[in-house]
Amino acid sequence: MHIQPAERISKLPRYLFAEIDKKVRAAAEKGVDVIRLGIGDPDEPAPEYIVRRMMAEVQQPRNHTYPPDEGLPEFKQAVADYYYRRHKVTLDPKKEVCVLLGSKEGIAHISACFVNPGDINLVPDPGYPVYSIGTMFAGGEAYRMPLYKANNFLPDLQAIAPAVARRAKLMFLNYPNNPTGAVAPPQFFADAVEFADKWQIIVCHDLAYSEIAYDDYLPPSFLETPGAKEVGIEFGSLSKTFNMTGWRIGYAVGCSAVVEVLSRYKTNIDSGTFKAIQYTGAEAFNNPAAAEFRARMCSLYRERRDAAVLALREMGFEVQTPLATFYVWASIPAGFAGSAEFVSFILEEAGVVLTPGRGFGEYGEGYFRLALTVEATRIREAMERIKKALSRR
Ligand SMILES: *Cc1c(COP(=O)(O)O)cnc(C)c1O
Secondary structure, eight states: OOOOOOHHHHTSOOOTTHHHHHHHHHHHHTTOOOEEOSSOOOSSOOOHHHHHHHHHHHTOGGGGSOOOTTOOHHHHHHHHHHHHHHHOOOOOTTTSEEEESSHHHHHHHHHHHHOOTTOEEEEEESOOTHHHHHHHHTTOEEEEEEOOGGGTTOOOGGGSOHHHHHHEEEEEEOSSOTTTOOOOOHHHHHHHHHHHHHHTOEEEEEOTTTTOBOTTOOOOOGGGSTTHHHHEEEEEESTTTTTOTTTOOEEEEEOHHHHHHHHHHHHTTOOOOOHHHHHHHHHHHHSTHHHHHHHHHHHHHHHHHHHHHHHHHHTTOOBOOOSBSSEEEEEOOTTOSSHHHHHHHHHHHHOEEOEEGGGGOGGGTTEEEEEOOSOHHHHHHHHHHHHHHHHHO
16 A cells, blocks of 8 residues: 655655764764764753652552643642742733643644644744744744844844735744844844734744853743733743653743633643643742752853853854853854755764754754753863864865
């Protein structure tokens, strides 16, 4: 029998890391000690207080049944309390919080909730690929908002033609930003609210990196912006904050009408997050140990960031010091045809994995991303190897 995937499957872009993965495996098989700065996945485990609570919750038979459709009240309350403590934003846990199987799941499904065939979603480029893939799966069209360095990697909302804005349903934003590490000033969020209200576009702000920040910078919530809760929602996650990427728990908060549709959609396709994980997720936020853990992680990433940025600058790379996220975004050096060629060269000649900017969209071309999710000593070694490889060239 001939197995024919649906059009939406054949339209999927070639998986960003597939080609690199193949080369990484080949290098590792040859005995190369590969340093992986490609994927942003915390190398440290979730903190002790979270693991201990999870062990207790797993032992509770009451947690083994289906969780409530609307999410566990304890977890939703913990998210609301955290938003108030951290952002001075008031959320009704019943109507303005939706529990997700990781924020990627909600980001992927929000388009199915609001986009009809022919509608447009505004997506940042370079950007997290799920924004445009969710759009495409819903039959929508992704209009790419270029993030230029000259504009501090913020989209120029005035550059969006009225004909496009009129057809747009959702606008995805993500600050602190993956992959560029850029942050957004409050004025940008205020402009986004005004733009969204004018054109009746739902803002979907992705705040995955709210707690990974340096040098006294405290990333704001989009919902702190006056009027934001009327036009949008915010996606959050325990993945990067608490080193829980594998646990799969996140949330969407904000505009109750949007949260209601997303919750209703999800009720029909999944049955929620394991109750033990939701109870533990509540503890992750509520336990006072969270602040100490956050400080420890940020100082760890800061040391790595400083090591990487210093070494890259010494080699002549054009790179900014990120105020948040665990990524460094830098221009590829002269003499390479593109980011894919540069990344392949570094993998083959230095045994170091980087991510080509092109993988995040056409406006990512000319850049590469380095993830700070390995120890500082390994980052320093990677920098030494890159330096040698470039000098031999
Ligand atoms: C890591 C990441 C997420 C999603 O994380 P989940 O594990 O699905 O919660 C979402 N957006 C961006 C930009 C990310 O980097």
